[in-house]
Amino acid sequence: MPDPKPENIIKNKAVELGFDHCGIAGVKTLHEHEERLNSWLANGMHAGMSYMGRNKEKRLDPGLLVKDARSVIVTATNYYQTYNPAEDKPVFARYALGKDYHRVIKTKLYELFGIIKEMHPGAGGRVFVDTAPVLERAWAVEAGLGWIGRNSMLINKKLGSFTFLGVIIVDLKFSYDKPFNKDYCGSCRKCIDACPAGAINEDRTIDSNKCISYLTIEHHGELPHDLHRVSDNKVFGCDICQEVCPWNSKAPETKIKEFHPLPEILHYTTEQWKRISRDEFNTIFDDSAVQRTGYDGFLRGVLRILQ
Numbered sequence: 001m002p003d004p005k006p007e008n009i010i011k012n013k014a015v016e017l018g019f020d021h022c023g024i025a026g027v028k029t030l031h032e033h034e035e036r037l038n039s040w041l042a043n044g045m046h047a048g049m050s051y052m053g054r055n056k057e058k059r060l061d062p063g064l065l066v067k068d069a070r071s072v073i074v075t076a077t078n079y080y081q082t083y084n085p086a087e088d089k090p091v092f093a094r095y096a097l098g099k100d101y102h103r104v105i106k107t108k109l110y111e112l113f114g115i116i117k118e119m120h121p122g123a124g125g126r127v128f129v130d131t132a133p134v135l136e137r138a139w140a141v142e143a144g145l146g147w148i149g150r151n152s153m154l155i156n157k158k159l160g161s162f163t164f165l166g167v168i169i170v171d172l173k174f175s176y177d178k179p180f181n182k183d184y185c186g187s188c189r190k191c192i193d194a195c196p197a198g199a200i201n202e203d204r205t206i207d208s209n210k211c212i213s214y215l216t217i218e219h220h221g222e223l224p225h226d227l228h229r230v231s232d233n234k235v236f237g238c239d240i241c242q243e244v245c246p247w248n249s250k251a252p253e254t255k256i257k258e259f260h261p262l263p264e265i266l267h268y269t270t271e272q273w274k275r276i277s278r279d280e281f282n283t284i285f286d287d288s289a290v291q292r293t294g295y296d297g298f299l300r301g302v303l304r305i306l307q
């Protein structure tokens with residue numbers, strides 16, 4: 001017998017579409033996050049990401065993003081895969097090994113939203129992955145998906161933290177999941193000890209000015225001189241604070257083929273990357289999160305690790 005409750009139908013459909021987890025929270029203003037977000041911004045922890053300083057009200061209140069917003073549907077999708085690059089190869093963060101997750105996850109979220117609209121004709125809402133002013137991790141906690149680790153990642157007991165989050169804010173009401181109110185980090189501090197840049201703050205936020213992920217992806221202009229000392233062969237992103245996390249030691253391999261590594265990422269040496277043309281860059285990374293740095297930013301990273 002299929003479960004007739006609408007929220008269960010949505011969660012089952014989400015799993016059929018390839019999401020690993022789906023939870024639903026009621027809309028509210030995230031007052032309890034205001035202080036942490038304000039202090040993160042006031043202390044310049046967003047570094048050059050000026051967009052993080054904009055739309056602060058929207059970031060705390062989903063009602064300002066979607067008219068008559070009632071529910072926040074949150075999905076988590078595992079992208080973990082075994083990846084042990086040889087020493088002569090540049091290192092990419094796992095989230096960027098395959099096709100662009102923004103497109104992959106958004107396509108699935110639109111499908112899920114289509115199913116919701118079939119069930120509730122006239123339903124209104126919006127789909128979000130990463131780029132909009134939504135505190136996705138805070139909503140994942142509200143929807144019961146997991147807790148925020150010391151490394152600031154949303155951690156799910158079964159999946160670990162190598163997950164992408166996706167959000168649909170809708171004007172429909174459902175029965176809601178309980179917010180996740182446990183902290184399974186305990187006395188562990190492995191991520192803080194392992195971060196070579198000292199970028200993890202005690203309040204479970206990240207100082208982007210120091211974070212290798214920020215510096216290799218989002219930062220424009222010159223890279224700090226001592227970056228090479230802390231970042232080895234990393235050309236795009238950083239996974240260290242997740243690799244050392246015990247909750248990732250049994251991370252399952254992703255079920256989504258689109259996240260499997262591009263052959264060039266697996267096989268090109270640093271010398272080969274150094275010689276790629278702009279056209280070749282655009283062809284290889286046509287549908288990849290690596291496009292974010294652009295050709296010049298990418299080459300800047302490759303040349304840095306050759307120093």
Ligand code: B12
Nearest residue numbers: 033036093130136138153154164165204206213214237238
């Ligand atoms: C800006 C940004 C970055 C910046 C800044 C990172 C940061 N931690 O803020 C940089 C470029 C450094 C970055 C790096 C990475 N990012 Co990023 N990033 C974002 C983005 C766009 C906004 C994050 C944000 O609002 N930061 C402001 C701080 C203040 O908020 P926050 O980190 O979300 O923290 C809130 C919650 O943790 C919350 N919270 C909730 N409950 C609780 C409970 C307690 C007790 C506490 C203390 C806190 C807490 O408190 C904070 C707000 O008050 C989100 C997408 C989105 N729209 O949310 C993706 C996102 C967070 N990034 C993601 C990923 C995958 C990464 C990288 C792993 C990529 C990589 N391999 O290089 C790294 C990880 C670095 C790290 N350890 O966080 C995923 C994380 C998925 C997950 N499972 O957590 C997201 C959600 C994108 C997505 N849709 O999947 N990122």
Ligand code: SF4
Nearest residue numbers: 195211212238240241
């Ligand atoms: S992503 Fe890398 S540099 Fe950034 S906090 Fe984690 S370990 Fe540190």
Ligand code: SF4
Nearest residue numbers: 149150185188191245
């Ligand atoms: S490494 Fe330890 S402290 Fe850091 S997020 Fe994982 S469990 Fe929490």
